[in-house]
Amino acid sequence: MPLLSVNNIEVIYDDVILVLKGLSLSVEEGQIVAVLGANGAGKTTTLKAISGLLKTEEGEVTDGTIEFDGEKINHLDPELIVRRGIFQVMEGRRVFEDLTAKENLVAAAHTQRCSRGELEKRIEQVYHYFPRLKERENGLAGYLSGGEQQMLVIGRGMMAKPRLMMLDEPSLGLSPLLVGEIFEIIVKLNKDLGTTILLVEQNARMALNIADHGYIMENGKIVLDDTTEKLKNNEDVKRFYLGMTDMGTKRSYRDVKHYKRRKRWLT
């Protein structure tokens, strides 16, 4: 039985805008699963549907079910979903700017009924993975660099000890070196702590390199799904997501038309 299974969900914003049109995906315990897709495909909406945050922004799951650990969770409030062990690290490094880095971590452990000692231990664990946060622990989070903020939001996720961590574009706006560093840590979290990871990314190459399984979304639907090995060798994925042509040469403008045609066919 998969840890998370999303069955044929439909999401409507503001009672009229249909964003997800019958989307299904499943995540096995211990896996890293990547969801790829263009802007506006509905990746973030999918994560918000799972974490329940959709309810905070006029969105609604109108059809289908979301099951976590065998139980239906799509009607629950976000705080109850966090308590069950799903933690969404939101897109765009949304740190609490007016709190210090350490206070950000403390706030993230809100659902954990743990002692002061245990809390400190978890903070130390986060610092072990992100030593740079320790140096800045008493600085306001709003003044951290972009990379440090991304580390902080992932660290916040670790504080809640989730079974499933959902990461929404952790590479957004970071230098390639930092992206490499962040992705290494994501793999470490998965291997060392056994945290299952659902990763939404634009950086398809990076995501496919660390994930076990990948889904490709377009227009609110999954159009392709397979193991990452197979996806990496899929001609369409290579062409549209990894930017490679058959010969490894750059594409000419003539191909753009072709690209559009192919893409339409793909959906």
Add this chain to the structure above:
Amino acid sequence: MHELLQLIVTGLVIGSVYALVAMGFALIYKSTSIINFAQGEFVLVGGYICWWLYTMLGIPIVWAFLLTMVIAVGMGMLLERLVLRPMIGEPIISVIMITIALATVLKSLVTILWGTQIKVFTPAIFSQKAIHFGTVLVSEVYLWTFGFAFLFLGVFAAFFKFTRVGISMRAVANDQQVAQSMGISVKRVFAISWSIGALVSAVGGLLVGNINGINITLSDFGLKVFPAVILGGLDSIGGAIIGGLTIGILENIMGSYLDVYLGGGVKEIAPFIVLIIILMVKPYGLFGIKEIERV
């Protein structure tokens, strides 16, 4: 010089109570974005309840004090649950109207229950005996008031800084959606904010009530809080405290020096003249948060 010092000290005492009530106001605004026009009525209710428990029912002052605090917390929670929570997501003007209505209802309730006569805590809790600090004279009741106000300010400052609940409240004030994504219940934080807001106001009410006695005009305190919080910056709790102290001192000094020329009443309007000046010169106040910009 000696007179000025005296004015500053007594201004500081009243200012510390303004600071306390302003902190409650800023807290509610910061975490729920509601401008609470009933803050002064919380002061009024707190003063009357403590007076009633102590003078009418004869409960020892320590218990009357504690009981007042409990009742204030309960009142804050109840009002949040019954009156303000259903208003989440409604237009801001409706929410403001609700708090104004709340103010009127509370004020009328107090009048119905206890009339409009001045009530005095009897027997007096703190003596009016003056104590000398060098050339400055301060009566004992002023010292107690100042002490208690600062005790509460200190306790709540520590609460927001060090406790997990306090940190989660600041997290909600900073970004509600992210706070929810980590399992913080925004509704609970709203309820706590209203209870603390009611609690500190009630304490303010019973402290001032001890100095001058209480009647219905105690709710004007709520109005004085506006200059204080706007001076400090609406969403800054530290700013509210400093704003409260400053307004207390300013009104005292302006009142006593300008009354001679203007024929009295300056003390009452001084804070509002300051309010207008702040809004013209520094609309975000001294400590109002502007978004952090990284460079």
